[in-house]
Amino acid sequence: MKKIFGYPESLTPSHTHYCPGCTHGTIHRLVAESLDELGVRERTVGIAPVGCSVLAYNYFNCDMFEAAHGRAPAVATGAKRCRPDLVLFTYQGDGDLASIGTAEIIHAANRGEKITVIFVNNAIYGMTGGQMAPTTMPGQVTTTCPFGRNTEHEGHPIRVVEMINTLETPAFLARVSSHTPLHVIEAKKAIREAFRLQVEGVCFSMVEVLSICPTNWGLTTAESNKWLEETMMPYYPLGVLKRPAVDRAPDPMAIALPEGV
Amino acid sequence: MAKVLMKGCEAIGEAAIRAGCRNFFGYPITPQTEVPEYLAKRFPEVGGIFVQAESEVAAINMLYGGAGVGKRVLTTSSSPGISLMAEGVSYIAACHLPIVLVNIVRAGPGLGGILPAQSDYLQATKGHGHGDYKLLVLAPSSVQEAVDLIYEAFDLADQYLTPVMVMGDGMIGQMMEPVEFPEMRDLGSLPSKSWAATGARGRKPNIINSLYLKEEACNANSWKLKEKYDEIVKKEKRSEAYACDDGELDVLMVAYGTMARICKTAADEVRREDKKKIGVFRPISLWPYPYEALAAEARKAKRILVVEMSTGQMVEDVQLAVLGSKPIDFYGETGGVVPSPDDVAAKLRE
């Protein structure tokens, strides 16, 4: 029996430590629902990052690791290579994945590790109190770019899925957002698809989720959603960038996603 | 200059500026992120360069580059980040380059926790990266001392052409205390560095390198380092003896950093209430370790109590100083649990 609106079995009933309005909790739920619907909770292993979602091992009701900052894709590689029958996912922030862990993510993607990466882009370091991330927007003020990100010195924000899309190997790459109910529905489809492809033995799948951090952006939740929509979305376009070319029976649950840029 | 009230991390940043450092490379990590945050704001006023590296691995190699072209360079981090820097520090030491590295220690191993600890003692004084190299390690116990030691660390690094580490715990980083800053160093007065890779105009190329294809040459470099370390051991030991000057001591405590302050408070309390004579020996240089000074104080004591925010990483050094002549007890908590003066006093009364 699938429970569609109930509390996902793949989530523990614990209260999360996230700030009010934070979208980490929503994204956890989308991952958990996907695992439930695919019926793989009992053979799934998740890798938590270092970042605000460091305690994800308390929230996902499946076996979990806690990795060193940025190293989750390498830990997932080790686990998946040793036990190919498991479903492996990493859940990483932008500092974790796109700064200190750039080497690990690129090479896991390029080797075509059969893992699913959930990449939460909130344009800031949440956990350490609001420092600049590689995805921080030009002009955005953070504690380590107190005069606003200056692209002359700090470069432009990294479009991670586009960058990984330059590699031949990865199978599924998408960017979604989490700031409105409609976007959450789309995000769910992409996350589920990413896991489904892994379960079917297709290689590397990754979903970037645009996310808000009201606390460190210094905005209310509503203002944050607006800022995401107006500032981040034009720079980080949504959509599926890549999907496997191979023909296979369509998943009845997967609804067509808009093609990406 | 008048005293100002400042957080340890910010004072460390300001002290580096006073010492003539205009180049910082680092990566955020609690509980030291206020250093990069302070410098990101303050550096533009003095023409400094602040770079948030993509990782500590990158940050330390940025220091390798900056030191190699002859600049005073600083990075600050905390335990997990310092572990990542081990490779780079080994290269920097091997190349005889001066850098200043700050570790605001948090609890470990692994991701551990962000609260104060002293569990990187062995890493700093005996281990860290690969090869025959040493870090000169200084451990302040107040914000003022952190400022003074940072200021001096840049001179020591230049004098010995070696990495110098200033190691404080989370309390040093987070606490506010009144500080007086030393004068601003005139950048023109800093030591000139003829060995730096600054462009081979009118001279033979300067090569910053630690690869030796011939074993004799590699051997020679390690002995050249050793010679330097011997000189540091001779000249740079620092320590403080507190309340050790009135005859035989019932207990001599050995502690460094903020733990030593807590011990001093406990010593005062037990002296006052129990009429027991308690002294505190505080190593300031953790490497080179002040063995002789400790041995001299230990001679006056009936027993020794080592107190640390670790499971006993410094005990071996105390044993080496005392060489079995006195009984040594240990009291420690770690993981962010900080022994209070009352906890220490209870151990003194045992």
Added chain:
Amino acid sequence: MQTEVIMSGFGGQGLMMIGKLLAYAGLEEGKCVTWLPSYGPEMRGGTANCTVVVGDKPVGSPLITSPKAAVVMNQPSLEKFAPMLRKDGLLVVNSSMIPIKSDREDIRSFRIKANDVAAELGNRRSANLVMLGAYLGLDEVVSHETLLKAIDKSFEAKKQFLEGNRKAFMQGYERAKAGQSDE
């Protein structure tokens, strides 16, 4: 002489700030001071506190487990710190937020409806200053004039809040001096 005070409440109630004001005033009077914040997991959402030590001699431990005074602005803080107070210690309680009382009889308690007092003055956000004033009214470790100077200095850039905060501080101070504890 050395005094230690722990100031504790929800993050956002401004306890770190009043702790700093006290430390600034101590420095201004040439005393030895330390200010140590709690940092760590409890910061997010939970209670935040800082410990201020003011004395004539260099401060030993900046970390205090049995303080002479505690200024508590929410119930979890009272529950945590009242039991830790030294005998004859001083507990200053924000009774707008804390209905319960400490059951200790060996300490001095002073209760003040800091939120209400601040609201009456038309500046809800200055309840922390009311608490600081009350504390100084009961234990003038630094003179209240020096503290007013510290307030002036720290609101230099935000002049619009200066008068309100001065008033809030003085209200707390005077009520405590007059012994008007709210029962």
